[in-house]
Amino acid sequence: MGKVVLEVKDFSFRYRQTKRKALKNVSFQVEEGSFFCIIGANGSGKSTLCNALVGLIPHYFVGKMSGEVHVGDLKVEDSSIAQLSAEIGLVFQNPFNQLSYTAGTVAEELAYGLGNRGVSREVMKEKVEYVSRLMRIDHIIHKNPLELSGGQVQRVAFGSTFIMEPKILVLDECTTQLDPLGSEEIFDIVKGLNQKGITVIMVDHEMERVARCADKILVLDAGEVAAIDTPQNIFRDPEMLKHHIGIPDYVKVCQALKEKGYTRREAEIMEEPAIELVKEALTG
Ligand SMILES: Nc1ncnc2c1ncn2[C@@H]1O[C@H](COP(=O)(O)OP(=O)(O)OP(=O)(O)O)[C@@H](O)[C@H]1O
Numbered sequence: 001m002g003k004v005v006l007e008v009k010d011f012s013f014r015y016r017q018t019k020r021k022a023l024k025n026v027s028f029q030v031e032e033g034s035f036f037c038i039i040g041a042n043g044s045g046k047s048t049l050c051n052a053l054v055g056l057i058p059h060y061f062v063g064k065m066s067g068e069v070h071v072g073d074l075k076v077e078d079s080s081i082a083q084l085s086a087e088i089g090l091v092f093q094n095p096f097n098q099l100s101y102t103a104g105t106v107a108e109e110l111a112y113g114l115g116n117r118g119v120s121r122e123v124m125k126e127k128v129e130y131v132s133r134l135m136r137i138d139h140i141i142h143k144n145p146l147e148l149s150g151g152q153v154q155r156v157a158f159g160s161t162f163i164m165e166p167k168i169l170v171l172d173e174c175t176t177q178l179d180p181l182g183s184e185e186i187f188d189i190v191k192g193l194n195q196k197g198i199t200v201i202m203v204d205h206e207m208e209r210v211a212r213c214a215d216k217i218l219v220l221d222a223g224e225v226a227a228i229d230t231p232q233n234i235f236r237d238p239e240m241l242k243h244h245i246g247i248p249d250y251v252k253v254c255q256a257l258k259e260k261g262y263t264r265r266e267a268e269i270m271e272e273p274a275i276e277l278v279k280e281a282l283t284g
Pocket residue numbers: 015016018022040041042043044045046047048049061093
């Protein structure tokens with residue numbers, strides 16, 4: 001195993017005024033430079049876990065917490081959000097929650113976090129230019145953030161996290177406002193950043209994308225870790241269905257063909273090899 005950059009130890013959390021714990025005894029490690037995906041049914045605790053990784057729990061959300069989260073050399077509970085922001089950044093599920101609502105332009109919005117870091121205007125300008133080109137929002141940087149479309153706000157939200165240059169990016173279903181093309185474009189950017197060494201922790205409900213991107217998958221079920229494994233082991237395991245996660249249809253087709261004796265091959269978890277397997281099974 002490579003260097004561990006994030007570790008969660010026996011972490012539990014219950015939001016104030018709720019009866020049920022949103023997370024129960026969650027433990028896992030994330031390796032430097034890896035692409036780590038978190039999946040699970042609605043309400044299984046994915047967003048809560050993201051909040052805990054970046055320090056919004058316990059610094060912002062009130063509730064009862066036990067266990068520990070470590071990011072790099074920092075213990076989240078004992079570190080400020082500002083300290084943590086150099087290590088880890090979250091792109092929120094709802095991008096409108098990420099806007100400062102004080103910036104008059106997209107450029108100001110992007111630079112907002114840098115302002116607290118004492119970065120010079122010169123450097124700020126360079127970074128805003130770089131990030132706005134990367135996110136393809138360079139044509140709207142003088143617009144008011146409140147006048148943007150949902151997809152544009154999502155790109156701005158992503159940019160305002162990425163501009164802080166965190167070593168770990170946490171993405172909580174961060175393309176819900178985008179059309180399929182825009183969404184793929186963002187994922188290409190994410191993959192590019194990961195290839196450059198940034199650790200990515202991604203919550204996603206698009207299982208085909210998860211199968212394509214993830215080195216490791218964590219399955220959450222009612223606040224508990226149901227499994228942590230490679231995409232192959234997760235998606236080939238029929239037991240996983242009971243945790244209410246969606247298995248890609250083509251994986252199910254492969255499995256049915258194997259069960260009926262059309263092939264001896266294990267299911268393919270990515271679309272194109274799966275299509276090849278089906279063709280081979282039905283013609284060969
Ligand atoms: N701010 C909050 N206050 C109180 N309870 C909350 C809060 N946020 C989430 N919860 C509760 O915590 C549990 C886990 O919710 P969470 O949003 O983390 O799940 P999720 O897997 O991200 O769901 P989704 O896929 O719908 O985004 C749910 O029972 C939810 O109602």
